[in-house]
Amino acid sequence: MQSYQPQTINIPVCKPYLWENEIRYVNEALHEGWISSKGRFINDFENKFASFCKSRYAVTVSNATNALHLAIDVLGLGDGDEIIIPDFTMMAPVFAILQNRCIPVFVDIDETWNMDVDQIESKVSKKTKAIMVVHNYGHPAYMPAIKRICDKHGLLLIEDCSEAIGAEVDGEFIGNWGNISCYSFYANKIITTGEGGMITTNDPKIFELVKSKKNMAFGTEQFRFEHTAVGYNYRMTNIQAAIGLGQLEYVDHAIEKKIQIANLYMRYLNGVPGVVFPPNKPWAKNVYWVFGILVTEEFGCSMAYLQSILSAQGIETRNFFTPAHKQPFLKGLAIKGEFPNSTFIHLHGLYLPSFVALKDSEIEDICNIIKDTQQGLNR
Numbered sequence: 001m002q003s004y005q006p007q008t009i010n011i012p013v014c015k016p017y018l019w020e021n022e023i024r025y026v027n028e029a030l031h032e033g034w035i036s037s038k039g040r041f042i043n044d045f046e047n048k049f050a051s052f053c054k055s056r057y058a059v060t061v062s063n064a065t066n067a068l069h070l071a072i073d074v075l076g077l078g079d080g081d082e083i084i085i086p087d088f089t090m091m092a093p094v095f096a097i098l099q100n101r102c103i104p105v106f107v108d109i110d111e112t113w114n115m116d117v118d119q120i121e122s123k124v125s126k127k128t129k130a131i132m133v134v135h136n137y138g139h140p141a142y143m144p145a146i147k148r149i150c151d152k153h154g155l156l157l158i159e160d161c162s163e164a165i166g167a168e169v170d171g172e173f174i175g176n177w178g179n180i181s182c183y184s185f186y187a188n189k190i191i192t193t194g195e196g197g198m199i200t201t202n203d204p205k206i207f208e209l210v211k212s213k214k215n216m217a218f219g220t221e222q223f224r225f226e227h228t229a230v231g232y233n234y235r236m237t238n239i240q241a242a243i244g245l246g247q248l249e250y251v252d253h254a255i256e257k258k259i260q261i262a263n264l265y266m267r268y269l270n271g272v273p274g275v276v277f278p279p280n281k282p283w284a285k286n287v288y289w290v291f292g293i294l295v296t297e298e299f300g301c302s303m304a305y306l307q308s309i310l311s312a313q314g315i316e317t318r319n320f321f322t323p324a325h326k327q328p329f330l331k332g333l334a335i336k337g338e339f340p341n342s343t344f345i346h347l348h349g350l351y352l353p354s355f356v357a358l359k360d361s362e363i364e365d366i367c368n369i370i371k372d373t374q375q376g377l378n379r
């Protein structure tokens with residue numbers, strides 16, 4: 001029997017990019033011997049990240065999934081508390097809600113591919129304690145309206161900024177609208193530490209709690225082993241922070257490059273029937289973490305067919321997320337409501353390669369294949 005040969009992908013959807021100083025900083029961390037979770041790169045990365053995001057405090061963590069778990073924990077949420085969250089999201093924030101024994105309450109998305117602000121209030125109940133915003137695919141949710149709802153109903157506000165570092169609403173960065181925010185530095189993110197994440201807040205009490213609980217909730221000085229709470233090991237290493245610091249020095253360039261890539265795709269694909277571009281509201285700065293398109297009926301063939309054509313030419317694409325209401329692991333939860341928009345983009349959405357080192361000529365090639373497929377030349 002012939003063994004299965006995985007398709008060699010020439011242009012992946014993403015790959016990390018190292019700028020100037022990452023290797024030097026990692027070498028310094030290694031030579032200085034600070035290879036675990038203490039060291040100058042941790043402090044430097046946290047301080048500079050806070051300053052970049054215009055947040056008062058930033059705390060490194062092992063990844064965003066843990067960051068979200070910890071964020072809900074330190075806000076004191078637990079048994080049966082309801083947290084409102086978009087139906088269309090990567091599932092890590094939903095895991096974090098369930099890990100804290102809270103109940104996710106799902107809202108459909110609007111044309112920004114984020115939680116539909118107009119539907120949120122209909123989901124607020126006596127048990128609702130918080131809203132968890134997820135800024136999907138680089139475009140921010142409309143935070144002023146969400147903040148107003150939180151203030152009106154006395155709800156806590158958590159932002160998952162993993163896919164949208166540097167995105168803005170009305171000229172203000174995301175990540176400072178609520179009580180606590182989380183970021184991911186997984187290898188496909190706009191800046192990466194391999195694995196890693198950050199929690200930001202402007203609240204000194206939340207900051208102290210996060211710092212303590214991410215590091216075992218140790219006691220102080222001679223009482224170190226008298227733990228003040230149930231703690232976690234959600235620490236980032238100094239080596240990862242060294243990479244992060246090098247990445248952060250070029251975060252503006254990385255964002256600029258993502259925007260350029262998106263603009264080039266939109267130039268080449270302009271007018272192609274059945275190709276819908278990602279949202280870009282006038283009040284928003286979309287940082288285009290990925291370049292996602294919707295392939296609708298007008299395109300003339302299925303999205304899966306287009307993906308197979310691209311794949312045959314060595315071009316990787318990814319389907320959009322599977323929404324919460326379609327998740328096998330949530331089958332036991334009686335999810336209320338209708339989610340037509342989230343279902344639509346799930347069925348019609350794919351994202352194209354959009355990493356920093358992607359060449360303009362590669363974008364042109366990808367777009368030509370898409371155009372030829374639409375015109376039936378590849379059928």
Ligand SMILES: Cc1ncc(COP(=O)(O)O)c(C=O)c1O
Nearest residue numbers: 063064065090092162184185186
């Ligand atoms: C919105 C969102 N939240 C959380 C995560 C989880 O991040 P991590 O891989 O750092 O745990 C991701 C990862 O892709 C994400 O997209």
